[in-house]
Amino acid sequence: MPSTNAKVARAAPEVENVRRAIVQRYRSRTPGSAHYYARASEALAGGTTGNLRFFEPYPLYFASGSGSHVQDVDGNQYVDCFLCNGPLLLGHRHPRIMGAIRQQEDIGSIVVNPPLAVDMAERVTRVVPCAQRVRFLNSGTEAVITAVRLARAYTGRTKVVKFLGHYHGQDDQFLVGLDAAGTAFGAGITANARADTLLCPYGDIDSLQALLGSSDSTAAVILDPAMHAGGLWGSSPEYLQAVRELTRRRNIVLIFDEVITGFRIALGGAQSLYGVTPDLATFGKALAAGEKLAAVAGHEEFMRGVVPGGPAVTAVFQSGTYNDGTAALAAAAAAISEYRELDRQGAYRTLIGRARKLAAGIREIFRSKAVPCHVNQLGPMLQLFLTNAEPHFETITRAPTWPLALFYLALINEGILLSLPTSNHIYLSFVHTDADIDGILSKVAAVLDAYDFAAVVRAACEENSVA
Ligand code: PMP
Numbered sequence: 001m002p003s004t005n006a007k008v009a010r011a012a013p014e015v016e017n018v019r020r021a022i023v024q025r026y027r028s029r030t031p032g033s034a035h036y037y038a039r040a041s042e043a044l045a046g047g048t049t050g051n052l053r054f055f056e057p058y059p060l061y062f063a064s065g066s067g068s069h070v071q072d073v074d075g076n077q078y079v080d081c082f083l084c085n086g087p088l089l090l091g092h093r094h095p096r097i098m099g100a101i102r103q104q105e106d107i108g109s110i111v112v113n114p115p116l117a118v119d120m121a122e123r124v125t126r127v128v129p130c131a132q133r134v135r136f137l138n139s140g141t142e143a144v145i146t147a148v149r150l151a152r153a154y155t156g157r158t159k160v161v162k163f164l165g166h167y168h169g170q171d172d173q174f175l176v177g178l179d180a181a182g183t184a185f186g187a188g189i190t191a192n193a194r195a196d197t198l199l200c201p202y203g204d205i206d207s208l209q210a211l212l213g214s215s216d217s218t219a220a221v222i223l224d225p226a227m228h229a230g231g232l233w234g235s236s237p238e239y240l241q242a243v244r245e246l247t248r249r250r251n252i253v254l255i256f257d258e259v260i261t262g263f264r265i266a267l268g269g270a271q272s273l274y275g276v277t278p279d280l281a282t283f284g285k286a287l288a289a290g291e292k293l294a295a296v297a298g299h300e301e302f303m304r305g306v307v308p309g310g311p312a313v314t315a316v317f318q319s320g321t322y323n324d325g326t327a328a329l330a331a332a333a334a335a336i337s338e339y340r341e342l343d344r345q346g347a348y349r350t351l352i353g354r355a356r357k358l359a360a361g362i363r364e365i366f367r368s369k370a371v372p373c374h375v376n377q378l379g380p381m382l383q384l385f386l387t388n389a390e391p392h393f394e395t396i397t398r399a400p401t402w403p404l405a406l407f408y409l410a411l412i413n414e415g416i417l418l419s420l421p422t423s424n425h426i427y428l429s430f431v432h433t434d435a436d437i438d439g440i441l442s443k444v445a446a447v448l449d450a451y452d453f454a455a456v457v458r459a460a461c462e463e464n465s466v467a
Contacts, residue, residue, distance in 0.1 A: 004379040014455040022406055023057055025413045032073040032438040036061040044154075051186075052085075056420040065092025068432045070417060078417040078438050083427045085301070085320020089264055089286040089380075091431035097289050116329040118137035121442060123336040123383040127268050129277045130256075131297035136307055137320050140259035140312045141169030141283030143294040144222070145282045145319050147174075150296070150305040151220035152247035161211060161221040161252075163202040168222060168257050173197050178229050178396040202227055203235075205242040212250060221247050222255040225270035228425070230393050232376040232383040240276040247279075253302060257308055259284040259294070260324055263336070263351075264427075265379030273379075291331035291337075292322070327378065330363050338459065354437050355380045355428050361441040371455050382426040386457050389464070402426060402461040403453070410451060414443040 027034065037058035040047040049459075063268050068091050070080040076301045080092070085378065090097060107114070121134040126133040137143055148160055150170075162171070164182060168174040172193035175185040182199045196220070200211045205355040212218055220418045221243060227233040247254040256278040261270040271277050280298035287293055296301070304315035322328075342348065359377035366373035375394065385391070386407060387399035405421035412421075418440065 011456070014452055015459045018451045018453070018456055019406060022410045022413065026409055027057065029076055029413060030058075030060060030072065030074050031110050033061045036073060039403055042188055052213055052422050053420065055409070059420075061416075067091045068429060068436050071290060076415065077367060078412065079414050079432075079440060081426045081428060081432070081440070082417050082419050082423065083429055084290065085285075085423065086260060086264070086423055086427050087285040087288070087290045089427075090335060091429040092290075094289060094338070094431070096334045096338050097291075097331050100330040101291070104289045104330050107326050108325050110322070110326060112171055112324055114324055114326055114329060116326060116333060117324065120329050120333045120336070124283075124295060127336065127340065127367065128262075128281065128283075129268055129271050130279065130281050130299060132300040134295050135296040135301035135303070135318060136293060136295050136323050137318070138325075139169070139294050140282060141171055141259075142320065143259070143282035143284060143296045144255075144257060144450050145171050146296045146306075146316075147255045147257075147282050147298075148220055148222065148280050149316050149318070150298075150302055153305045154302055155219040155251060156195045157164045157219040159198050159218045159219050161198045161200050161208065161218060163200050163223050163227070163327050165202060165227050165233075165397070166222075166224045168224065169259070174222075174465060178403065179397050200271030202230070202233075203239055204464060205246065207245060207248060208243065209238055209364045211247070212252070216250075218250070218252050220253040220255050220256055224257045224377055225261060226261050226381070227393070228260045228381070231385070232378050233393055234376075234378045235270070236276060236277065237274045237333055240274050245276070254278040256281045258282060260381075261379070262286060264381070267339055267346060272394045275371050276398075279362065280375070287335070288328050288332035289335035291328040293328035293332050302348060313440060322372055351380045351430055351432075353429060354432060354434065355382060357434075358382060358428070358440060359438050361437070362444055364388065365441065365448060366428060367447050369454065369455045371447075372461075380428040383424050384426070386453070386460070387464070388457070388461055389463070403456045403460045405451065406456060407447065410447040411440075411443055414446060416440050416443045 009267045015452040036048050044182045048059055052243045053059055063071050065072050070078050124134045125131045162174055164180050165180055172189050175189050176194045177199040178185050198211055201207050225235045256271055258269040262283040266273040279302045282296050284294035306318045308315045355377055359382050363375050374385040374391040376383045385396045386403040389399045408419050408421040411418050
C-alpha cells in the first residue's frame with residue numbers, strides 16, 4: 001500500500017507537471033485506444049486480455065506488427081521491444097513462420113499424432129542438451145505443471161523448492177514468492193495450494209542446503225536461470241553447478257524453467273550457455289516464435305513417466321486437446337530451423353551485442369543527465385530500475401515502480417515500445433537493427449531532455465525511504 005507520504009511525494013508540483021504532460025500527450029495520440037478501452041471495459045474482463053497488459057491511463061490496442069515494428073489502432077508506429085512478452089524472437093510476421101503456417105492449410109488445424117510433432121521433437125532433441133524426449137503442450141504454465149508432476153511421480157515425494165523472484169506460470173502452487181518477502185501473488189490462492197512449495201533465496205547454496213535439511217520430502221527444485229520476474233539477475237555457472245550436484249546427491253529432480261531463456265540466450269538455452277544440464281526443462285514463448293506451443297523435455301529416465309505403463313514409474317497423466325495443433329508445430333519447426341541457421345551465421349552474437357549496446361547507451365544517457373538508473377542485461381533482454389537503491393533483488397524490488405511506468409509511457413509517445421509500462425520486460429529480436437537501437441537511444445535522450453526525471457526519481461526515493 002502506498003503511504004500518505006507517497007501521495008505527498010507524487011503530488012510534488014514538478015513531478016505532477018511531468019506526469020500531466022506525459023499523460024496528456026499520450027491521450028492526444030491515442031484516441032482509438034481510448035475508444036477500445038471504453039468498449040472493452042464493458043465486455044472484456046479487465047478491459048484487456050491479461051492483467052499485465054493494462055497500464056494507466058488506459059492500455060494501447062494494437063492492430064498489426066511487421067518485423068521490429070508494431071502499429072496501434074490509431075496508426076502510430078512503434079519500435080517494438082516488448083515482443084508480446086517475448087515469443088517474437090524472430091520479430092512480427094517473419095516470412096518463414098508465416099509460410100510454414102500457411103502450408104498447414106492443406107492438413108487442417110489439427111490431426112491426431114501429426115508427423116510434424118515427430119519432426120519437431122527431433123529438432124528439439126538436437127539443440128537442447130537435456131532433451132532426450134519431448135512432450136508438446138500449450139503454455140509454459142502447463143509445461144511446468146507437467147514437469148513437476150513427472151518429478152513427483154519419479155521420486156514419490158511431494159515438496160518443490162521454488163526460488164524467491166522466480167515466476168513459473170499460473171499454477172496456484174507457484175503464485176507465491178515473486179518478491180523477496182515470499183507473499184502470495186494475487187488473490188484466490190489458498191494456503192493449501194502453496195503448502196508443498198518451499199521458498200528459498202536464489203544464489204546462495206547454503207540456503208538451499210539448509211532448506212532441504214535432512215528430510216527426504218523434496219521431489220524437485222525448479223528455477224528460471226534468468227530470474228526474469230525478479231529483475232533479470234541471471235545465474236552464476238558455479239551456483240547452477242552446485243545446485244546440480246546437490247540435487248543429484250539428494251535424488252531430487254532438477255527442473256530448469258526455460259520458458260524465457262529457451263532458444264533466446266543461446267540456441268540451446270540457459271543449460272547450454274551455463275554448461276549445466278538439468279533433468280527436465282520447460283519451454284514456451286520463443287519455441288514457436290509467436291504460435292501457441294510449449295514443451296517439457298528431459299532425460300528419458302525422467303520423461304518415461306508419460307509413457308503409459310512405463311517400466312520405472314506408474315504412468316503420469318498428460319494429454320491436452322491442442323497438443324497436436326498443426327499451425328503451432330509447423331511454426332515451431334520453422335523457428336528452430338531458423339534459429340539453427342542464425343546460430344551458424346553468428347547472429348546470436350550480433351543480437352546480444354546489440355542488447356549490450358542498448359544497455360550501455362541507456363546507462364550513459366541516464367548518467368549524463370544525472371538520473372539514477374540501473375540496467376540489467378542478459379542475452380537479448382534488459383530491465384531498468386529508476387532508483388538509487390543498491391542494485392540487488394531485495395532492495396530493487398521494494399523501490400516504487402511508477403517512475404519507470406511514466407518513463408515507458410513517455411517513450412511510447414515517441415514511438416518506442418521499450419516495454420509495456422507495467423512490465424519492465426525489454427526484449428530484442430533477431431530483426432532489430434543497429435538503426436533501431438540508435439533510434440531508441442536518441443528517444444531516451446529526448447525524453448530525459450523534455451522531462452525532469454531526476455525530480456521524479458528523487459520523489460520516488462523519498463517516498464520509499466518514508467514508506
Ligand atoms: N515460466 C516462466 C519463466 C515464464 O516467464 C512464464 C511466462 N512469462 C511461464 C513460465 C508461463 O508461461 P505461459 O504464460 O505460457 O503460461
